[in-house]
Amino acid sequence: MRIMVAVKRVVDPNVKVRLLADGSGIDLTGLKMTMNPFDEIAVEEAVRLRELAIASEVLVVSIGPDKATETLRTALAMGADRGLLIKTDAPIEPLSVAKLLRAAAIEEKPDLILLGKQAIDDDCNQTGQMLAAQLGWAQGTFASNLAVEGDAVTVTREVDGGSQTVRLVLPAVITVDLRLNEPRYASLPNIMKAKKKPIAERQPADYGIVVEQRLEIVRLEEPAGRLAGIKVGSATELVERLRSEAGVLS
Amino acid sequence: MSVLVLAEHNGLVLDDATARAVTAAILVDPDVHVLVAGRDCGAVAARAAMLAGVAKVLIADDGDLADQLCEPLAGLIAGLGERYDAFVAPATTSGKSVMPRVAALLDVMQISDVIAVEAPDRFRRPIYAGNIIQTVRSRDSKKVLTIRTSAFSPAPSEHAKPIEPVNFQRGPHLSSFVAKVMARSDRPELTSARIVVSGGRGLGSAENFEAVLAPLADALGAALGASRAAVDAGFVSNDLQVGQTGKIVAPDLYIACGISGAIQHLAGMKDSKVIVAINKDPEAPIFQVADYGLVADLFEAVPEIRAAMPAG
Ligand SMILES: Cc1cc2nc3c(=O)[nH]c(=O)nc-3n(C[C@H](O)[C@H](O)[C@H](O)COP(=O)(O)OP(=O)(O)OC[C@H]3O[C@@H](n4cnc5c(N)ncnc54)[C@H](O)[C@@H]3O)c2cc1C
Numbered sequence: 064m065r066i067m068v069a070v071k072r073v074v075d076p077n078v079k080v081r082l083l084a085d086g087s088g089i090d091l092t093g094l095k096m097t098m099n100p101f102d103e104i105a106v107e108e109a110v111r112l113r114e115l116a117i118a119s120e121v122l123v124v125s126i127g128p129d130k131a132t133e134t135l136r137t138a139l140a141m142g143a144d145r146g147l148l149i150k151t152d153a154p155i156e157p158l159s160v161a162k163l164l165r166a167a168a169i170e171e172k173p174d175l176i177l178l179g180k181q182a183i184d185d186d187c188n189q190t191g192q193m194l195a196a197q198l199g200w201a202q203g204t205f206a207s208n209l210a211v212e213g214d215a216v217t218v219t220r221e222v223d224g225g226s227q228t229v230r231l232v233l234p235a236v237i238t239v240d241l242r243l244n245e246p247r248y249a250s251l252p253n254i255m256k257a258k259k260k261p262i263a264e265r266q267p268a269d270y271g272i273v274v275e276q277r278l279e280i281v282r283l284e285e286p287a288g289r290l291a292g293i294k295v296g297s298a299t300e301l302v303e304r305l306r307s308e309a310g311v312l313s
Numbered sequence: 314m315s316v317l318v319l320a321e322h323n324g325l326v327l328d329d330a331t332a333r334a335v336t337a338a339i340l341v342d343p344d345v346h347v348l349v350a351g352r353d354c355g356a357v358a359a360r361a362a363m364l365a366g367v368a369k370v371l372i373a374d375d376g377d378l379a380d381q382l383c384e385p386l387a388g389l390i391a392g393l394g395e396r397y398d399a400f401v402a403p404a405t406t407s408g409k410s411v412m413p414r415v416a417a418l419l420d421v422m423q424i425s426d427v428i429a430v431e432a433p434d435r436f437r438r439p440i441y442a443g444n445i446i447q448t449v450r451s452r453d454s455k456k457v458l459t460i461r462t463s464a465f466s467p468a469p470s471e472h473a474k475p476i477e478p479v480n481f482q483r484g485p486h487l488s489s490f491v492a493k494v495m496a497r498s499d500r501p502e503l504t505s506a507r508i509v510v511s512g513g514r515g516l517g518s519a520e521n522f523e524a525v526l527a528p529l530a531d532a533l534g535a536a537l538g539a540s541r542a543a544v545d546a547g548f549v550s551n552d553l554q555v556g557q558t559g560k561i562v563a564p565d566l567y568i569a570c571g572i573s574g575a576i577q578h579l580a581g582m583k584d585s586k587v588i589v590a591i592n593k594d595p596e597a598p599i600f601q602v603a604d605y606g607l608v609a610d611l612f613e614a615v616p617e618i619r620a621a622m623p624a625g
């Protein structure tokens with residue numbers, strides 16, 4: 064079985080982003096960038112399936128500028144076999160990301176595609192579902208467990224109110240949630256080895272795809288911050304203030 | 314033309330999230346229809362038909378729709394694509410799974426997690442864990458939206474509107490339902506509760522969650538919530554997680570106990586009307602967003618609050 068994993072380069076989740084002074088965009092200068100945390104989990108899962116000899120090859124794909132190569136190298140250091148960079152400097156929406164991933168999938172013929180459930184920058188939570196629709200494949204979103212059995216994969220999904228288990232016919236698209244696994248840290252020897260692993264490069268035009276923008280950003284704002292309130296001296300004072308001042312207790 | 318709202322239900326009961334999605338849908342176009350898809354869900358359709366602002370309810374009744382699997386559901390909705398200009402679902406786990414699939418079938422971009430409708434083609438949505446609010450205009454001829462339920466109040470009830478059956482074409486069976494494990498709770502649902510009592514790593518154990526936090530929640534008629542650290546440590550089940558990657562809540566009162574206030578947690582609760590933080594560390598970032606902060610050991614403070622309450 065061949066696995067393809069989509070990995071996105073994003074701002075480190077622990078950084079609080081700010082707008083550019085003129086509000087035209089997000090100030091990413093000098094910010095620490097990393098692999099989207101959900102994508103690390105997707106890579107980890109693929110690599111584990113490879114170590115269990117359930118998968119024969121793990122291909123990692125990223126769409127973005129040259130710098131996205133760093134993200135691919137991280138995935139290769141974690142144990143993926145090959146990388147593919149689909150190079151574009153233009154901002155790219157999930158619909159186009161999915162189309163490019165579909166084109167790559169048609170060429171590479173994976174049996175399973177893993178993605179993060181959402182990217183922590185744009186928080187769209189769409190790409191995997193769109194890709195599954197475009198390929199006409201089954202989808203399993205928010206996976207917290209998965210087991211490959213013959214020509215199917217059983218996925219436990221985190222859903223509102225609990226969990227749901229579904230069986231997907233392969234090939235399938237799965238988006239992963241936080242509790243699927245704990246991603247490993249790449250060891251130094253593996254980081255060195257990853258430098259020699261192949262990364263192919265393509266342009267959207269190679270697949271005959273024109274990247275379009277369906278959404279126009281009209282405005283970006285930082286929401287009015289909450290102001291810190293007061294410190295209360297005791298539990299009794301708290302209850303009293305919640306009742307008389309805030310009016311939220313009867 | 315019209316807008317179609319996908320009803321969220323469990324086959325028996327219509328979820329409150331649907332009434333909130335209707336409120337958002339009316340702002341896109343006043344001619345709102347609701348689609349109830351499932352098996353034997355007439356009661357759900359009857360309830361949906363009573364939501365104020367809904368002009369009619371479509372019901373698709375088929376065994377293949379019984380488990381709300383995304384593949385047949387998305388096919389059904391996309392098949393109605395000709396008839397509607399916009400498709401709206403609450404940003405619940407099912408809405409978030411189905412709607413991007415619908416959008417891709419219609420070849421349009423979805424607008425995720427809408428918090429305000431400025432015009433039928435203009436929407437506000439949070440990005441970067443709510444640290445930036447983006448206003449986007451969609452150039453697509455059809456709009457596909459998921460809406461953040463905490464940002465819209467539920468549509469009230471009124472006299473019932475007509476219910477019409479809609480045709481469903483079965484497709485290939487790509488996926489099948491195996492099992493479902495729902496956390497059972499007599500407490501209010503997290504995303505619609507008026508009061509939420511949340512616990513973090515500071516609670517220390519599942520036993521403490523039950524023994525210390527649950528009695529306060531019950532005395533207040535509140536829902537229980539948790540930080541990711543508390544969920545990962547196994548104190549409570551994952552469906553209680555509040556935050557960027559969990560549930561988004563905006564209750565009248567949010568009480569955070571033993572939660573430090575990481576940005577990912579704040580993303581899920583900072584629109585609450587009143588925030589109370591109880592933490593033994595006076596420097597905890599949660600105090601920067603709290604209206605009322607109590608620097609104390611929660612194992613003493615929480616029972617004291619419980620005792621100080623009128624009924625307690
Ligand atoms: C109108 C608009 C303008 C934008 N302008 C800019 C801009 O100027 N600069 C900028 O940097 N960004 C910009 N973006 C953001 C960028 O286009 C987002 O990457 C895109 O919207 C995808 O959203 P997401 O990552 O939240 O998708 P999600 O659906 O949340 O992502 C889920 C998963 O899909 C996969 N995935 C997503 N994107 C990629 C990728 N590129 N490569 C590989 N895998 C991927 C990953 O596995 C990820 O975990 C813009 C977005 C929009 C909508």
Ligand SMILES: Cc1cc2nc3c(=O)[nH]c(=O)nc-3n(C[C@H](O)[C@H](O)[C@H](O)COP(=O)(O)OP(=O)(O)OC[C@H]3O[C@@H](n4cnc5c(N)ncnc54)[C@H](O)[C@@H]3O)c2cc1C
Pocket residue numbers: 076100101183512513514515516539540541542543554555556557558559560570571572573574575576577578581591592593594597609610611612
């Ligand atoms: C991609 C990503 C997504 C994430 N999504 C989410 C999310 O959706 N929701 C979420 O919550 N987190 C999320 N996180 C995790 C987040 O970054 C924090 O790690 C998490 O919120 C911390 O939980 P906590 O506040 O319970 O634990 P800690 O940060 O460990 O804080 C515990 C607090 O309890 C206090 N405390 C301890 N004992 C007591 C006592 N006896 N009395 C009073 N106070 C006490 C301590 O002073 C401390 O402030 C995400 C992280 C990443 C990277």
